[in-house]
Each structure stands twice: as C-alpha cells, then as structure tokens.
Amino acid sequence: MTAVDPSTTAEDAAPDAGGDILAVAREQVLERGEGLSQEQVLAVLQLPSDRLSEALALAHEVRMRHCGPEVEVEGIVSLKTGGCPEDCHFCSQSGLFESPVRAAWLDVDRLVEAAKQTAKTGATEFCIVAAVRGPDAKLMEQVRAGIAAIRAEVDINVACSLGMLTQEQVDELAAMGVHRYNHNLETARSHFPEVVTTHSWEERWETLQMVRAAGMEVCCGGIVGMGESLEQRAEFAVQLAGLEPDEVPLNFLIPNPGTPFAHLEVPQGADALMTVAAFRLALPRTVLRFAGGRELTLGDLGAEQGMLGGVNAIIVGNYLTNLGRPAEQDLDMLETLKMPIKALNDTL
C-alpha cells in the first residue's frame, strides 16, 4: 500500500489564487452551505501541494456537517457490453475502436445473482448499465424483465444507466420503479467535443432534465484525467452543481487499449485528491461517490484519504469492464474509518 505523496501535484508552482480560499470556503461552504463558484473551485485546484491535507480536512468537515457520517454503497453491472455506436474516447465499449472488448449480454438470472451479490455487501443501490446511445425496444424489455425479477427476490434500490432517453422511455423507467438514473456529463461542456463527437453535452443535459421531471433521482458525474485543464475541471464542478444532482460519481481515467485515450497517463493521486476536495466544496450536499479508476490512481491509502476528504459513497466490487478490489476490503476500510454504511430504510 502506498499513501498518496502530496509532493506530486501538477500545480506545485501555482500561487494560492484565492488568497486564503480555504478560509473563505470554511465560512461560505461549511457554515452557510453555499457551494464554491467556478473561480473559487479553480483556486482550490491550484492550491500548492502542502495545503492538500488542509483542503481534504475541510471537505470532510463539509461532508459530515451537510451529509452526515453514513456512506452509500453501490454495486454495478453491465447488462449489455460492447458494440456501442458512440465514440466516447475513454470507453473500451465503443464499436468504433479497435478495443479487445467484445459484445456480450447478461441474462436475467445472472443479473439477479449480481444484485444478490451486491445486496450481501450491505449496498443500498444496484445499477444496471448498458453500452448504448439509448435503449431500443429489446433493451427496454430486458430491463423490464430484469427489474421485475430483482424486485421479487432482492431488497435493494435499482438504478439504471442506459444512455440518452426519450420522454416515453423516461416515463417507462419511472413506472418500473427505477430509483435513480445515471447519465454522466463526463467532463466540462467546453471540453466535451474533445471527448465525444457523436452526440452533444446538451443532448445529455436534456435527458437529465427529463429524468428529474419524472421524479427519479439524478446521478451525474464524470471522469477526471481526460486531458482537461484545471480551469475546465472547475467549470465542470460548477456545471454539475447547477444541475443539482442527487449523486455525483467521480471516476479517474483508466487508459484502455484501443481507445483514443489509451496514451494518456493515469491521473496523479494528489491531483485526484485535490479534485475530490474541490468537488465537495462545490457540491456540499450531494452524494459524492468514488467510482472507477480509484484503485489505480489512489491505491488503498489514497482511497482512505478520499473517504476522509469529502467522499461519502463508493462503488464496491468490480465495474463494467474493469475489475475493482474485493468488496470486503472496502467494507473493512469503512469499519476502520468508523463510517457506517447507509441503511436501505434511510434512502426511501
């Protein structure tokens, strides 16, 4: 295990652009519950590395004050893998790239088994994910059958992530009892065209608005380390805050072979942790979840630093096409940190 070395932030030489931005954040975010502005988030991201511990400590205070000590645990599974017509440059599931990931469908029995495995960890959320632009009739039918089977056998909230939706599909998912819908904006609006060219940031935003209007919880986050500038990272945090999502999953890029981003470096741990703190200070009341890539970027001790730096939710076990560490390791970490797992009856 390696702790994240705070001496490796990319912005070592940058001045503290906000004067004493953390003192401002203490009054504005901790005491008044008002998230930081874009300029203020940027000032946090530009803090020198010797202030990382201070930023994480403040973000943890904000999380404890405005969200409480509970940690929301979630498991995810890929219902339909690979063969996606979109060109998201980070994704190994695009059918447009020479990726080694082949198309696969999960049957309902294995979907229910995955939900059971997730529930055993104490998780309250189980997210069904498909690599598609948006669901077709076949996928909607598989989702309908899967949700019915899960609800008959497993006591867990079901979430979905099926790409861009029509109003009719939004209404269908709400009627099926989908608790939360994930649709990541992925990155800042200004950086999105460098990441995806087959659809727009605005199309994703429209789906999110329909999801909220239908009464489902909104889950929307993105990926850190896709070549965005710190300015764009601050822009993204504030754009997410403007959406007022119930949950923000934070992923860290895993450069996957065959994708246009295969050449990018794994994000630096200290930069990732400063981003965690900055996002918490922009989003004081949101469920902020550690998602994919944390294992490579942060390691075990870095993950603990993040849990003590504003994060209050995790995905346990494996991801969609990548592997995570065993759920038991994360549950042990939460026990060590004396962080209780959020119970199902707290989410209803």
Place this chain on the structure above:
Amino acid sequence: MEPPADTVERPYCAWCGGERAAGDHTACDRRLASVDPPRHCPSCARRMVVQVDPVGWTARCSRHGESAGENGFGG
C-alpha cells in the same frame, strides 16, 4: 534450455494477445493483476467474450471454452 511449460501451453498474453515469448509483458501482467480481466485466450490469442459482474468475471473462447476469476488486486 527448454521454455517453461506454461509458455508452451499458454503461449499468448491474455491482456494484449501477443506471443509471450516474443516480448516483455510485464505491463500486461500488471493490468491483469489489478484492473483487467483476460481479453485474449492464452492458448490461441482469440478475443474472448468477457462478462464482468460485481464479484468476478467469466471469459469464453470459442475454441477453448470458459474460464473464470474473481476481483482484481489479488481478490
């Protein structure tokens, strides 16, 4: 000196599909030990159909059948 038996029976890298004897696969092995399930059959290098679930993975080669494993990071 004869090559190790494993290199004879499983001559291909399960991550990149290249011949194990033909290059350095240290980085590939690191990915397989941490964040990636096998994507290529180690016996014939065919791309496999891989399904990941919360606690494990299965990988199916059309010629050599199915293999399975658990989480990454030594899990």
